[in-house]
Amino acid sequence: DVWNKMDERFLSFQLQRSPSEKMKIRITSGSNEKFHRDGSTATVCLIVNNMAYIAFIGDSCPVCFLTKDKNITYGDVHNTGNMDEVKRVAAAGGKLKHQDSTGAKGCFWRAAASKAPLRISPGGLLVTRAFGDFHAKIPKYGGKPDVILHTYDKIHSVQITEDTEQIILASDGIWDAMSASDMRATITKSVLFARADEKEDIYSTVVFRLIQDATDSPYWAANKTVADNTTVVLMHFHTRASEKRFGSLLRA
Numbered sequence: 001d002v003w004n005k006m007d008e009r010f011l012s013f014q015l016q017r018s019p020s021e022k023m024k025i026r027i028t029s030g031s032n033e034k035f036h037r038d039g040s041t042a043t044v045c046l047i048v049n050n051m052a053y054i055a056f057i058g059d060s061c062p063v064c065f066l067t068k069d070k071n072i073t074y075g076d077v078h079n080t081g082n083m084d085e086v087k088r089v090a091a092a093g094g095k096l097k098h099q100d101s102t103g104a105k106g107c108f109w110r111a112a113a114s115k116a117p118l119r120i121s122p123g124g125l126l127v128t129r130a131f132g133d134f135h136a137k138i139p140k141y142g143g144k145p146d147v148i149l150h151t152y153d154k155i156h157s158v159q160i161t162e163d164t165e166q167i168i169l170a171s172d173g174i175w176d177a178m179s180a181s182d183m184r185a186t187i188t189k190s191v192l193f194a195r196a197d198e199k200e201d202i203y204s205t206v207v208f209r210l211i212q213d214a215t216d217s218p219y220w221a222a223n224k225t226v227a228d229n230t231t232v233v234l235m236h237f238h239t240r241a242s243e244k245r246f247g248s249l250l251r252a
Contacts, residue, residue, distance in 0.1 A: 003057065003131075006042070007150040010132045014038065039125075039133030041078075043169045045235065052158040052167060052235075057129040057150065059172040060231070063180045064158050065165040067241035071180045074156060078129035079172075080118035085128040094147035095121040123148060126172075162240040173230030174210065177217035186213045187234075191249050202250065207232050 014036045041058020054062050059079040064072035078085055086096060096118045117126055122143050123136025129149045137143040137150075158167070168183060178186070190209035194202045210232045236242065236250055 003151040007131050010040070011134060014132065014134065037133070037135050039127075039130045039136075041127060041130055041171065043171075043233075045167060045169060045233075047160070047235075050160045052160055054156040054158065054167075055152070055154070057131070057152045058127045059175065060170065060229075061175065062156075062167055062169050063183070064167045065180075065184055067163040067165065067244070069181075069184070071184075072158060073180055076152075076154065078152065079126050080120065080128065082128070086118065089120055089128055089147055092146040093144055097121060120147065160237055160239075164237050164239055165242045165245060166237065167235040169233040169235075170210075171229045171231040173228050174214045174232055177214040177219040178210075182213070183210060186210050188245070191246055203234060203236065207234050210234075 017036055041056070041060040043056040043060040043062055044054070045062065046053045052064075054074075056062070056074075057078055059077050061074055061077050063074075066072065076082065076084075080086055080089075080096065090096060098118060119126055120128065120136070123133055125133060125136055125148060127133075127148070129152055131150050133148055135141045135143055136148045137145065139145065158164075166187070170183075174183070186209055187206055190206045191202065194205040211230050214230050238250075242250065
């Protein structure tokens with residue numbers, strides 16, 4: 001119900017916006033209708049006592065760092081890399097094609113095998129669930145119902161124990177360029193370097209370094225594009241595991 005209300009509010013907001021360069025123009029019944037193409041994913045974490053409840057739609061997702069370099073990751077990310085989601089999209093009538101960049105000439109679509117990621121038509125999206133993106137959802141704007149969804153009813157629960165170090169919520173601009181192991185290494189390195197300047201807000205520094213490492217990653221250069229949607233939320237827990245890894249460096 002929360003996801004439904006969020007998408008309804010998103011639609012209401014979009015309909016009230018003025019035209020912008022990200023506006024899609026759709027010809028319907030002989031007249032031009034203008035509509036924004038914006039959309040968003042979401043990752044939500046609610047902590048109650050020693051339990052963390054996590055829900056997400058789209059390709060923003062969490063990771064939980066535990067003691068002894070163990071991680072809790074989630075395989076139900078909602079994009080075209082998830083074969084269960086690909087099957088669902090195809091069953092709903094969506095088309096899946098590879099998008100290949102042709103540099104200055106723009107992009108073209110093809111259905112043949114390719115290393116380029118699959119995108120969904122209508123909409124041209126990589127994500128299979130999202131808020132907004134009504135040009136892919138609403139028929140009068142060129143969309144198709146039930147292809148791109150805005151709901152997902154699964155809630156993950158993580159017990160916060162003395163073996164829990166951190167929970168990270170991050171968007172696809174981070175995950176496209178970094179693995180969970182890369183993120184852990186960046187956090188450790190950032191903490192050690194940041195303490196050289198006692199005036200620094202060490203938590204802000206750690207988050208900044210994660211974003212910087214992601215945006216500077218060779219991944220983006222290799223794909224001939226620039227990083228986007230790079231957002232990180234760091235939740236640090238003062239437990240036996242984090243004390244062992246960081247000592248007093250990340251005490252409040």
